[in-house]
Amino acid sequence: MNTNITIIGAGLGGLVLARVLHVHGIAATIYEAEPSAMARTQGGQLDIHEDDGQVALAAAGLTDEFRAIIHSGGEALRILDQHASLLYEDVDDGTGGRPEVLRGDLRRILIESLPAGTIRWGAKVIDTLSLGDGRHRVVLADGSSVETGLLVGADGAWSKVRPLVSDATPQYSGITLVETYLHDVDDEHPEAAGVVGDGAMFALAPGRSISVHREANAVLHTYAAVVEPLDWFTGLDVTDPAGIATVMTGFADWAPALTALITDHDATPALRPIHGLPIGHEWSHRSGVTLVGDAAHLMPPAGDGANLAMIDGADLGLAIAAHPDDLDAAIASYEQTMFPRSRAAADDSAGMQELLYGDRAPQSLVEFFTGTHARVAAEG
Numbered sequence: 001m002n003t004n005i006t007i008i009g010a011g012l013g014g015l016v017l018a019r020v021l022h023v024h025g026i027a028a029t030i031y032e033a034e035p036s037a038m039a040r041t042q043g044g045q046l047d048i049h050e051d052d053g054q055v056a057l058a059a060a061g062l063t064d065e066f067r068a069i070i071h072s073g074g075e076a077l078r079i080l081d082q083h084a085s086l087l088y089e090d091v092d093d094g095t096g097g098r099p100e101v102l103r104g105d106l107r108r109i110l111i112e113s114l115p116a117g118t119i120r121w122g123a124k125v126i127d128t129l130s131l132g133d134g135r136h137r138v139v140l141a142d143g144s145s146v147e148t149g150l151l152v153g154a155d156g157a158w159s160k161v162r163p164l165v166s167d168a169t170p171q172y173s174g175i176t177l178v179e180t181y182l183h184d185v186d187d188e189h190p191e192a193a194g195v196v197g198d199g200a201m202f203a204l205a206p207g208r209s210i211s212v213h214r215e216a217n218a219v220l221h222t223y224a225a226v227v228e229p230l231d232w233f234t235g236l237d238v239t240d241p242a243g244i245a246t247v248m249t250g251f252a253d254w255a256p257a258l259t260a261l262i263t264d265h266d267a268t269p270a271l272r273p274i275h276g277l278p279i280g281h282e283w284s285h286r287s288g289v290t291l292v293g294d295a296a297h298l299m300p301p302a303g304d305g306a307n308l309a310m311i312d313g314a315d316l317g318l319a320i321a322a323h324p325d326d327l328d329a330a331i332a333s334y335e336q337t338m339f340p341r342s343r344a345a346a347d348d349s350a351g352m353q354e355l356l357y358g359d360r361a362p363q364s365l366v367e368f369f370t371g372t373h374a375r376v377a378a379e380g
Helices: 010-023 051-060 063-068 101-113 190-196 241-251 255-263 306-323 327-357 363-370 371-377
Strands: 001-007 031-032 046-047 077-081 088-090 100-102 117-122 123-131 135-140 147-151 171-182 200-205 208-215 219-227 269-274 287-293
Touching: 001 010, 001 135, 001 255, 001 363, 010 031, 010 051, 010 101, 010 306, 031 269, 051 063, 051 077, 051 306, 063 100, 063 101, 077 363, 088 363, 100 101, 123 147, 171 255, 171 306, 171 327, 190 208, 190 219, 208 327, 219 241, 219 255, 219 327, 241 255, 255 306, 287 327, 306 327
Parallel strands: 001 031, 001 147, 031 117, 077 200, 147 287
Antiparallel strands: 046 100, 077 088, 123 135, 135 147, 171 219, 171 269, 200 208, 208 219
């Protein structure tokens, strides 16, 4: 089977790329390992930025659809210390530039915008091979393969496409998250609902944090962050109460209203070690292949990952539309823009990790949002 443009991965970056190409009358095929669009929960809430994520959705012709899924009130923010003392609060008055949406809703509108058959579900990639002259073969788990004139890796942290352009592999960041949910919180968990508020809440201490988003339908989606070596988590089963108890030893002096966000969970907890590619990850131009999103520039979360993936997909799609008969020129144009943008975002991510987990947390994050961070840094 031959196809001209092949995208590996139906995440936000790959979907935006396929949609922008479709808007410009260019066909592409996405190969996705998951068996269907509803195979798993698609993560939590995302703030979509004016200067990248919203630009990408406009290029995809989906601004109205995006506006329809915004979670009103989701831009509200609270910063607390470990004793649940409120240090900073910002309300959502509807004038902010980073409206919140659920990742699953965003993915849904993108999938629905594509022609039937664009996505090949249940197509797990096990290998990619260069055939020379800019062509590549994608080998699937069912034994079939696809040859393509342009291969785009939109397949995340452990990309099967990345080895075609780079030897870089994700490295552990030193941070692991424990993910939990509380449901029907206004009735069943009113104290937790009260401490979180209407939007996002960050409770911080050096080396530990509990961050929460209040999602639609009275759901609290929580991540407890633990700064420890990866082997600290070896054999740790957070689906077992004993495993959660081990995690909570690091939160022993925290307010019960905060620790209950982890211990009183209504869904099976999950352990999420955070990895990243080297800051400034780049590669020499390769004919017929490139990367978008986490496959290109995986970094610890700082609010930019989904936005970067979408603007990558949009920029690559627009570059292909501008050079439909010269895909190498399209790749080069896209990468020339993407590399410095992702480097700047990775630098910001590293800085945000220090604000969240460094010795001055939570005051460092308060200073960031009150505008005093730059002054404090300048004063040393």
